[in-house]
Amino acid sequence: MAGAGPLVDPLDLLLSNAEKDLHSFEQVLLRKEVAVPQDGQKALAKILQKVSQSARQAIREEASALGLNPQSDDKEALARRYQQFCVDLQELFLDYLRETDQAFFAPEIRWAIARVLKEMVPACKVVLRPCSQPVPRIQVFLNLERDLCRILFPEDPERLAGAADSPLFVFLSYPQIHARNPFFQTIIMSHEILHLRDEVRGLSRQLAGQVELKSVDFDALLQDLKRQPMLDATPSLPPVTIGERFGEDELRASISERWAKIISNWLAEITADLLAVRLFGPCYAVALADHSLANGVIDRDSDTHPCSRLRIGLILEELKQMGYGRHTTGVLGIASAQIRSIRELLAARPRRGANLLIYEKAKDYVHKARQRISERVRDDVGVDAYQAPAFHQEVGKLTELLEMGVPPGELLDLRAKTAEPAALRAIFNVAYTFQASRLDVLFDLLGAKTPESRIDSRSKLDELLLKAVELSEVSHAWKTAEKSGPEG
């Protein structure tokens, strides 16, 4: 009944329910590690829907207490309140995650990641989440609120949601075990984060539309699929093939859908790889090769990722075009030796297993599209590419610092008495060249003669590199703060 009893502000009520449900939301999220961007988006929306059900119940109860008919014009007012609740829930969720994140991440890495992401998209919201998986994942939600409202108000989402300007929501899952490993962070910073650049600029999305499966290849895939046995066949009955179980139209649709997904995912991965190698230089190739070869499996394709052999091959080709790989002296010589070593390791590793025909076809198409992908990436990166001369100058100077036991966080000009923050890509390249060729210098500096003390020395190298990232970020932030704000 209107005006009966004290009224509770609906937003307060919704938020108190949201806090309780947020906790269970968090538990669900921790247990269910979302695996791929599209599935993760669905999972996240589903979970938010669960949370919103309690909020809906609260709205209904409030409407009932106020004597309002949810079918009436006041539905607009309730919907606006609900929309505000969605926005507040998102903020609450982000704040909650940020607090838990701080317990796990080295701040220098958080600053670096947040700075690089915000340079790409100034208004994006960044959440770093530790996860128990050994590989990182980035998920980009272009309009979380609109996607949420589409689920909550299916009857008329645009009218009820309004023209909400939801920020881009970047959710980066990060293997907890590597939280303080600067070598692993090379991959995070260079590959995962560049997925965001690709997402925002639509590089791989445009290309995916241009890669069409030829009808002769489509027919080959169709015949191959028809021949495959049903996996859920009853043992007592004669074996049944997929072609015998499903109709032609169903199979065609299935192939089209799967092909589109594979090409879209593979092109996104390769675009991120080429962006990474263009912007970060040889360290990316070494990091990816280390990571892949350590896992031992370089020929396994999946719907989400092409095999490492293909990826590394394309990256080495790109490095060659950038002018790397020909040098014999100095830091460029070390990088060239690392590139040669990766080629030799790939050549020496025999190809294993028969891949699905759809993956072999996808590889053919990717190889044919390689030039277009490379040109698109080259145009996008432009003068920001990490060419060999810049590598030689920066990495050379920073390596000298590290040889003296000083973190390579700033480029010092002792004559001019100036210091500029070292770029992250320079620091990561120093990490790999130093590890490849200068570890003895560190062992001598620390007096490490036994195997145990040399293991400690490698940990010390990690610490010095993380300190370099911190010094670079501090120097960068300080100069930015000096330039902005009132003088004196």
Next chain:
Amino acid sequence: MITPRLSPCIQGGTIDIRLGTKFVVGRRTRETSLDPLDVDPVLALSLQERHEIGLSDSFVVHPYQLVLACTLEYLSLPRDLAASVIGRSTFGRAGLISATATHVHPGYKGCLTLELLNLGEVPIVLHPGLRIAQLVFQHQGPSEVPCGKYFLATGPEFPRMWKDDDARILLNLERPTP
């Protein structure tokens, strides 16, 4: 060499050093004492809590609390130059003692650990980047670069008593029979 070089830092023949982002606070445990002759890395870890904060965050030092902090800057001294750390009077007047281990050996490389003790009655809020102390340099004759326990430190270091060279000797001293 000092990195990063953030202005202003050179004042009247001394160099100001700034507070870093890492802190170590003692943790109350069931251990009854800290015996320099009976401590190992595992015990040391159990006695400390490490905190790392962002550049724009803050850290509170409560009255009579001892906190190990570190300098934001990383030092690399030549073999013929030593340094002394002097607390800034700005903070001293507020009750914050920031320099007890004051001598930096020639050839030292690393961040300096600062032993912060709040002797005032009011909690003091500290921010990374604050100029917390000063370095005064002295020329000395060339010396062997010591590879000490805290060489190449990148954060505050809890005491590594188990690495003291004379611990073994002290342990082996004959105890008088009762």
